[in-house]
Amino acid sequence: MCGIAGVFASSKDCYIDSQILVNMAAIQHHRGPDNYGYCNPKSLGVGMSHSRLSIIDLNEERGRQPFWLNGTIIYAHNGEFYDFQRIRADLTAQGFQFKSKSDSEIVPRLFKHLGIDKTLEQLRGEFAFSLYDEQEDALYLVRDRFGIKPLYWTNTGEEIVFGSEVKVVLAHPSVNAEIDTHGLFHQLIQVMVPGTTAFKGISQVEPGHMLKITRKNGQFHIDTHKYWDMDFPELKMRSKHSEEFYISGVRKHLLEAVQLRLNADVPVGCYLSGGIDSCSILGLASATAQEKIKTFTIAFDNADYDETPIATEMAQSVGAEQEILTLNADLLYDNFERTIWHTERTIYNTLAVAKLMMSQRVRHVNYKVVLTGEGSDELFAGYPAFRKDMFLHGMDGLDQEQAAAWQQTLEANNKLFQGAMLPKDEYISDDINEKVGFTPSCLQPWLGCTGAAKQLIHQDRREEIIRYEPGTAIAEKLDQQYLKGRHPLDKAQYVWIKTMLEGQILTWGGDRVDMANSMEARPAFLDHKLAEFACLVPPEMRIKGNREKHVLREAMKGLLPETLYNREKFAFMAPPAHTDQDKWQKLKNLLDKFASPQRLEQAKLIDPGFLEILIQRQESHTTSDAEKIQNDALLNHVLGIMILYHHFVAQDISKVAYDKAQALGWVV
Incomplete structure (x- = not known):
């Protein structure tokens, strides 16, 4: 790497x-x-x-x-x-x-x-x-x-x-x-x-x-x-096999992917959260490796977002050595600027900072390779937005009362993530609808920020985006060849993979924050042989009833603690700033530093008036939790933009690079 x-x-x-x-x-x-x-x-x-x-x-x-x-x-x-x-x-x-x-x-x-x-x-x-x-x-x-x-x-x-x-x-x-x-x-x-x-x-x-x-x-x-490309078979071409065929196939391909990724001339560890993805990777790695596996777990100082107890249960069940990094407001926001330098794009949540801090800990204990669980939700429909689309578009003949009950339960169980992982309000893009058949729920929380984003852009640039429709630009990049004739769940997963997986999870949640500390992450689920088999799994075996990742759960049943086997998907996200006064004050301090009136005027990227309105809304007791989650993301993005401007536009990067070469003694 x-x-x-x-x-x-x-x-x-x-x-x-x-x-x-x-x-x-x-x-x-x-x-x-x-x-x-x-x-x-x-x-x-x-x-x-x-x-x-x-x-x-x-x-x-x-x-x-x-x-x-x-x-x-x-x-x-x-x-x-x-x-x-x-x-x-x-x-x-x-x-x-x-x-x-x-x-x-x-x-x-x-x-x-x-x-x-x-x-x-x-x-x-x-x-x-x-x-x-x-x-x-x-x-x-x-x-x-x-x-x-x-x-x-x-x-x-x-x-x-x-x-x-x-x-x-x-x-x-x-x-x-x-x-x-x-x-x-x-x-x-x-x-x-x-x-x-x-x-x-x-x-x-x-x-x-x-x-x-x-x-x-x-x-x-x-x-x-x-x-x-991810090539889900057309509905008319889809073969039907027994459930055991798909379960054993997933197990076989995932085991092979893990075994291949344990190959290195240096020690290999595992990232471990409380989800079945990283726990499955650890279980297979522990069964395969001759030595005890070292694991690395992020712990948050807010019990609503912390998965450490389940991760610890999994580590103990396989005899792994667990390293836990507990993160608070100081660590998350004091390293926000450094994270943006490495991600080179904005982040909606300080999870990116948390992962940068974790890769730093990995290197501190002399590891530089870990296996990770990224990609499982993409292959096996783990995100709550996929279940919502399945309920709305993918269950022909389903009793509407039952579908409504499932959706209501889904939203109640994911209330912490409404405005991020689930849309606060429905957002329809005509061009995405035309190409996909519907606007996938995974995009709606972000496309739903369009109105606020246009007001946030500085008036000197606003004319360029006044008639701009982001859904149109995204739809133009989606390949109709891999959408036509597919099941709605296939389409929803395909859209996520082409947008959020590469642009978010594998960027500020993966390579950029891992390699910031010279650490290589190996996402076994994104082995293309496994992905090609996962495409063949029928939608109703990816989401069975209201149970996400059914086929993966069954394939890994013997490795997972009972608590985890039965647990609903819990999105891995750092606590937003509005949930804690220390975090909120840290975020405001960073905005004061990088988005001061003087810097906003110099950059001419962000409208200072609407930024102030957003901050006031975030401090209002009448603003709903879902709106605060969305506003938190917008404020993090504003901060990220101003840090990008400060580091990449306001200074000469070619000089920074030459100075770095001189400091390393690399002058030729």
Whole structure:
């Protein structure tokens, strides 16, 4: 798990400056503190750099990247490939030679042997990589199927600049930092348009996609290709098997995914909450590993949001060693600014800060790899919004009285999360309705912030978004091919995976806060072989009656404590600021610092008048709890935007990167 960076010029005659490449590696030193390298041969007009976190093959010289193969391929990789030993052995038997024991090296060998399309079929894991092929004079930028690993890029006209983080791209002196108005709007409502960022001109390679960039006569030709997507079968094509077939299949595929992710040349631990996802991972890992597994649990100082007792019960049941980190207002808000520096997008809840603090604890006790439970809710319909959509749209012939009772129970049991995980009020997007058939409940809380978000945007920019409909922009990015003819639950899960999974859970809840402390998280549920099997599970076995994740519960029944097996899904979220006076005061202090009248006037991003109205509403006794949850998210987003402006726009990131390189002694 590492950081990659690079520059692809519009002509082979352009030489890529070595120090710029090194600066781009230096500013993401947190992603790979073990060593670094760069490669920029003359007369190729391309250069790459790499900061390495050593996990497979700890030898610094053998594993150093970028790889330059026979003077024809330059390649840099971030992430992990599983089952790489089998691939390497097969290629070795065919006469290919390897210089390292690293999993990374299989890609350039496969590319030479099979070409890019067949290579991608072979890859299993979480990854982002860049590969330049001199024979084609082409640069490939590739991201894993779910977007677990990030990859950003921009086109300056003269150069394609890319890297594992936005700050890496901004470290190039030709790239300007500017907040995009539509990006600003989507930061305020939490849900992003796939492939976009908060910064003008800087894009992401979308999950399951590959860019092939060629050049001719000083012009870039960029071809975007989707190589994988979540493909739920059409209703008319869905096969029916026994319940045991799906239960045993889930168990088999998840066990294989966990076993593969235990492979490392360093110790591997587990994140552990009180949900069946992380508990299932721990149970399988404990049954597989020869040594006792170390677990890491976040505890909150509010019993309504704390899952520590159930996590402890699970740890004790398998004999795991549990490390508990208890977080309060001081820890959460004192580290808010640092979290935004790493997430490079706003956060609606301090859970992102909590996870950053936990990855710091993991490294403090000399671990740098953990298995996590992310992806389970996406595959097996765990979120309360999925049950709501199932009740509303997916149960043909269901007694309406029973459906209404189930929905009423669902909302009562998830009252803490109304305004975040469940909509406060119904929100309909005509364009999403047209494409999906309905507006999924998972998007409604955030799209429902549209009116407030438009009032929050500074009047100098308001004209750009006055007629802007965020649902339209999101709908345009959803692939009709994977929605047509599918069950409503399939559609709801697909929309969440394309929006909130990649844009939220795997960004500020995953890679960015993990790698902030040089720690690799491995989400076993997002193994694509498991995901492809999960697509085949009938909707009524994902949600059976009013019971979410039924097939997973049954597959893991023998591993889970009875309390957990029977427990309803509880969303993992940090206590919002309005629930505690200390937290509220901490949030207000940060707003006073970063969103003062002077800074608001300088940035011209946020309207000061409406910001003050939101703060007053949050302190009013007449504001409902659901509205306060939504307002809390908006205020966190405002704070995040102003921190983004402070760190990425108001200062020169290219200078910050050079200063970092100097401090590390990386001057070439």
